[in-house]
Amino acid sequence: MSVHLQGSLFDQADGPSLGPLAGLRRTVLGDGAWTDLLPGWLGGGDELFAELAADVPWRAERRQMYDRTVDVPRLLAFYGAQDQLPSPVLDEAREALSSHYADELGEPFVTAGLCYYRDGRDSVAWHGDLHGRSSHEDTMVAILSLGAPRDLLLRPCRGGDTVRTPLGHGDLIVMGGSCQRTWQHAVPKSAHARGPRISVQFRTRGVR
Ligand SMILES: O=C(O)CCC(=O)C(=O)O
Numbered sequence: 745m746s747v748h749l750q751g752s753l754f755d756q757a758d759g760p761s762l763g764p765l766a767g768l769r770r771t772v773l774g775d776g777a778w779t780d781l782l783p784g785w786l787g788g789g790d791e792l793f794a795e796l797a798a799d800v801p802w803r804a805e806r807r808q809m810y811d812r813t814v815d816v817p818r819l820l821a822f823y824g825a826q827d828q829l830p831s832p833v834l835d836e837a838r839e840a841l842s843s844h845y846a847d848e849l850g851e852p853f854v855t856a857g858l859c860y861y862r863d864g865r866d867s868v869a870w871h872g873d874l875h876g877r878s879s880h881e882d883t884m885v886a887i888l889s890l891g892a893p894r895d896l897l898l899r900p901c902r903g904g905d906t907v908r909t910p911l912g913h914g915d916l917i918v919m920g921g922s923c924q925r926t927w928q929h930a931v932p933k934s935a936h937a938r939g940p941r942i943s944v945q946f947r948t949r950g951v952r
């Protein structure tokens with residue numbers, strides 16, 4: 745067996761690992777909103793993806809849309825501040841984010857919302873995460889993307905061009921400042937998505 749192969753087997757045995765957050769790059773969107781992006785923050789995420797897909801108690805939801813009740817086009821799970829996250833590496837991720845953004849955010853990330861996009865037909869429509877304090881205060885929502893690449897779209901509420909950010913396996917994007925109030929985001933359906941995607945959204949207390 746070659747040294748190289750031994751090396752790669754060793755990496756796999758190590759499981760998922762998070763890189764340094766020093767590589768985050770900020771894009772100022774305007775109106776007080778920004779995003780930070782770090783492609784490949786999590787390495788070795790295949791096993792984590794499989795674990796989450798199998799072990800998280802995914803819920804299918806239905807929502808009232810005008811006079812009809814429709815299926816929410818993705819599966820959901822929510823972990824509150826007191827809940828055990830479904831993998832230790834997600835605890836590690838939440839801690840790393842909380843410490844990296846401590847000064848700027850002034851409070852830790854506490855909750856984790858998870859979405860499971862079964863294939864390219866699953867999506868999330870244009871919205872801001874506006875339930876709770878985020879309706880009137882700046883906040884941050886940090887998203888770890890796993891599995892099939894999908895685009896996250898952002899558009900200003902007052903009208904203007906849409907910003908498209910492709911998110912791949914292990915990528916991190918943080919929406920910050922006024923982003924939830926002054927911009928909207930969406931993950932549109934995709935004819936190209938090959939396979940499922942899981943997103944993990946870390947939020948602060950009292951924000952949904
Ligand atoms: O899947 C994503 O990356 C975004 C999910 C989202 O916007 C939400 O759950 O509020």
Ligand SMILES: [Fe+2]
Nearest residue numbers: 871872873929
């Ligand atoms: Fe959202």
